[in-house]
Amino acid sequence: MSIPSINIIQTSIHNLSFQETLICIQQHIIEKKQLHHTVVNAGKIAKMHKDAELSESVNSADLINADGQAVVWASRFLNQPLKERVAGVDLMKACVEMAALNHYKIYLFGATQEVIETLVKKYKATFESNIIAGFRNGYFKENEEELIVQKIKEAKPQMLFVAMPSPKKENFLYKHRDALQDVNFIMGVGGSFDVFAGKTKRAPQWMQNAGLEWFYRFLQEPKRMWKRYLIGNSKFIYLVLKEKFFPSHK
Template identity: 35%
Template sequence: MLPKRLVLGTGISTGSPTDFVTTILDQGAARTSAYVCFANVHMLVEAHRDPSFQQVLEEASLVTPDGTPVAAAVGWFHKQPQERVAGMDLVPVLLLEAARRNQSVYFYGTTPEVLQAIVARARRELPTLRIVGTHSPPFRPLTPEEDAADVAAINAADPDLLFVALGCPRQERWMANHRSQIKACMLGVGQAFLVYAGLEQRLPPWARRMGLEWTYRLWLEPRRLWRRYLVTNSHFLYLMTRSTLARLGGRG
């Protein structure tokens, strides 16, 4: 398992993107019922505010530094350079490697239209990829019967990798709640579904390296995301400053 380093109380897994891909595929092949969280600023702030969500991240097999600020914080606090390991970047690589290894995948979440676009691209670019199922659950809490039916369907399909897109923090809580029930490596990739489906564009690589993707998404969905990005990002900077001062003072 990849080592974790604490950032604002959350353990962030460290290693190269290749290390993460190999570890995820190995866990999928082992059917260990593991789950992977892709941590950005919003997720770390939510974990800092909510002990139950903090526990969800602590129990994850891997917590990748999805956001540029999170990767930079690992380097800042632990003097250890760390690349960003974003879900949007890992999804196409994982699908490619799964096809090469003859490992199977299942897509759970989002809408039927997005799932259809994902499958169409995967079948076009990776004709040997074993897609064993897709399902778009309702955008509401499931009844116990509905949840049991979804779990049964996933296990019957027997995927190595289960890609989950229910939105944060719902998808992370869903994976944690189903860790002992679903025998696959679950990945909470959220927005990566839209990007892979070709329904949302990404900024150029230079802008991603500067950590500007949040500004682009804010521009796309200002009414929904303004609070998450402006208020949450400000709170993240406050927590980083407080933690840094505490360390300098010998208290952290």
């Protein structure tokens, strides 16, 4: 299946709507093929510009969606308009619902032990109890990675969600994608476990539509988020303007 894409600021982004993305995911599960998924926002694209390993991990994914509204606006400004934003947290929610409807199994990897246990309990109560193939918190040493990957393989999920910060989740999925070949859908979901477990809240819909979800997140955790958003978003704006007006100096 050929997926239409654009390229802005040395980043490939697939031009699919939310529903088209879901159809693509389900098609891969039905055909028992792996789909390595990731998302990009303004801060991640800025980080990729200086982090070659992260850039390779992201650009090598099979499906890359624009998670941030700023990326959609930038695509229009650069005359490569994306259809719409496909927020990772919304996509995970829809994928879990898809799994429940079709009796797929999911594996949850990331966040703290408290958060992941809360989320597992919630999913088992909301959906059938055997939707969970397995779960593990996101704190581990490098020499534990191979064992973790083996445990995921043994659980035989159709979907794997990895909830860790960037670039840890992107690099983990890229590094182990071949070993996890039998998992049909692998996706990095950042702080989504915290949202679904009730630890953090999403911005109101009007703030999401206005591209201010990042600001709402900043208000919840200013000490942790100020640097990411202030520096990352400013760098993204600079890179967009540079690509627009000085395309030969990329």
